[in-house]
Amino acid sequence: MDSHFLDGHYRILKVLNDGEKGKTYLVEDANLAGSQFIVKQLSPRSSNPQSLTILRSLFASLAASLDKLGQEHDKIQKLIAYFEENEQFYIVQEFISGNPLTEEIIQGQPLREDQVITVLSEILEILVIVHSYGAIHRDIKPANIIRRESDKKLVLVNFGTFNEAITNIGDNIEYMPREQVNGNLKYNSDIYALGMVAIAALRGLPANEISNLRSQKNKLTGEIVWREKNIKVNKKLAKIINRMVRLDYRKRYQYATEVLDDLKKLTNVEQDQQKQDQKKLLLILAGVVGCITLGVGAWQLRLPKPVSDAQQKLYQEGVNKYQAGNYEGAVEDFNQVIKLDPQNALAYNRRGDAYYRLGDYEQAQADSSQAILLNPEDANAYFDRGFAFSELGKYKEAIADYTQAIKLNSKNAYAYYGRGLALAQLKNNKAAMGDFSKAIALKPQSTEAYLQRGILRRRLRQRLEAIQDFDTVIKINPSDARAYYQRGLTQSINQQKYVALKDYTDAININPKYIEAYLNRGDVYSDLGNQVEATEDYNTILKIDPKFIAAYIHRGIHRFSFGNYKGAIEDYTEALKLDTNNVVAYNNRGNAYLELGNKKAANQDYSRAIAINANNALAYYNRGVIRTKQKNKQGAIADFQKAAKLFKQRGEQDSYQDAQREIAILQNNSAPAPTTRPKSNNY
Structure with missing residues (x-):
């Protein structure tokens, strides 16, 4: 590979991407020692001579436009050359030394608001130039935004213009607006994609999470719902981003300059505040003597010298x-x-x-x-x-x-x-x-x-x-x-x-x-066989808080232990009404159904628990019990093996040995009834 040259003088150093649309290489120009470039190979879908003639003309026109853009703005990746070889189209672009924004947008680590505003502002300033030349980037995403190593500025790379024109394949489905998918590209399609980048940055979402985000839509309006309760975002910034990603392009910002203007209004307030702060010479020195969490009410106050x-x-x-x-x-x-x-x-x-x-x-x-x-x-x-x-x-x-x-x-x-x-x-x-x-x-x-x-x-x-x-x-x-x-x-x-x-x-x-005290006292009463006292404690909790899920689950366990399986099922069902993904409730309700002889319902509950949490050892074990009763020997062995593996990983030696024993019985005999009862989640 290293010995191969493109266009006679571009030595391939590394294949950066090998996809359906073509390949991307890191190359060195043999005529310019030490100079590195990016070469993109674009493979036309049709080799028809007439189609190729049209594409050549289009390719040259697009290259000329991109060349002008690169000369106009130093934050747009420059076009170095373009050529055709063996009916394959190639563009040679500037190599930007730096890191893509994907390395800054890390899962679970949201960027600060000021960082996101800076990203938006820098890219919007580039888009103003791009759009003024009648061009549309078409492929804005974190991977195509590079933070240049030399000055830490953001550079826009990999225009999608060539991809769609030559290969007829669009990129960036995660960040792409509806009208672009439908072939009705608009200037503000770039604005939508950039808005999605901002949301990803504020949420700490990598590219593979964006598809899930796009499915979270308001049932009435169809707009993306991206602000969660634990995400605190300046309301004015959120309003700007919401307008950037409106589903209907007609209701979206039409021009990059409009977004920039609103962002400047947002930041001007903070800048004015800083200017006022700089004019002051005296800072107020004071301290809190007290602990918020400890609830200390008294403050030792040192009031500043009052202005009025x-x-x-x-x-x-x-x-x-x-x-x-x-x-x-x-x-x-x-x-x-x-x-x-x-x-x-x-x-x-x-x-x-x-x-x-x-x-x-x-x-x-x-x-x-x-x-x-x-x-x-x-x-x-x-x-x-x-x-x-x-x-x-x-x-x-x-x-x-x-x-x-x-x-x-x-x-x-x-x-x-x-x-x-x-x-x-x-x-x-x-x-x-x-x-x-x-x-x-x-x-x-x-x-x-x-x-x-x-x-x-x-x-x-x-x-x-x-x-x-x-x-x-x-x-x-x-x-x-x-x-x-x-x-x-x-x-x-x-x-x-x-x-x-x-x-x-x-x-x-x-x-x-004190709900937790009632809950634990109820559990102790239940362990001691004090049925009435335990029930009273659980009932008291539900009078204080009818939505306290643990009380239903603990009362269900208590009722089960005294043979009241129907009562236990009622409690677990109430818990599931409050939390449809509660694996403990599904597992324990399955046990109660099994005691009543309802194997089908028990099997459904265990399977549901596994679907919610594929590492739920108890549910696998209990489904193994069901499958044993149903004489599904291989299915039972598979479930007990999975349970044994998970029990061992968690260090639950007794449960691991129980599962191993069931496997041994099934492998050596013709699937007799299991020797142990289904297992419950204690709490």
């Missing part, structure tokens, strides 16, 4: 409303303070705390970030943002913020506590234990740190030490229901069921709506 009496009054009213639990009112007051003084770092800090209480963790993080920007030495702003990051599941970012807070204030027990929580989420148990212990050393009355250290110790099977931590919490605060509940869980694991019952009861007496 009105500002000071508004600020204090916001603090008062926060302390009274009126978080919406507090946000409104802090909004007014910030409007009067956009550099009031403390107001951003306090408003972030209120947003945190309201569950708006994205906004809480944004406010803490602004407070840090205004005052980089504010340890509590890092601390607050750490908690916001933790709630958003960004534990590494949270740990970095807690660490910075500790650097700025090494005596902040709550920063160690928060970092311990984040470390525990990442399973860094040793470091988490050290942070909880440090928090306790700095603040010996810190019940939260004792509580979390106890939970971690139980996870590490240090149960006696865990109980000691819960005992300490109760000693410090005898009204902490959570400590009784956690101690009850630990005692239950230690098979100290009656002691556990007392702890759960104490937790319920302190908090009569």
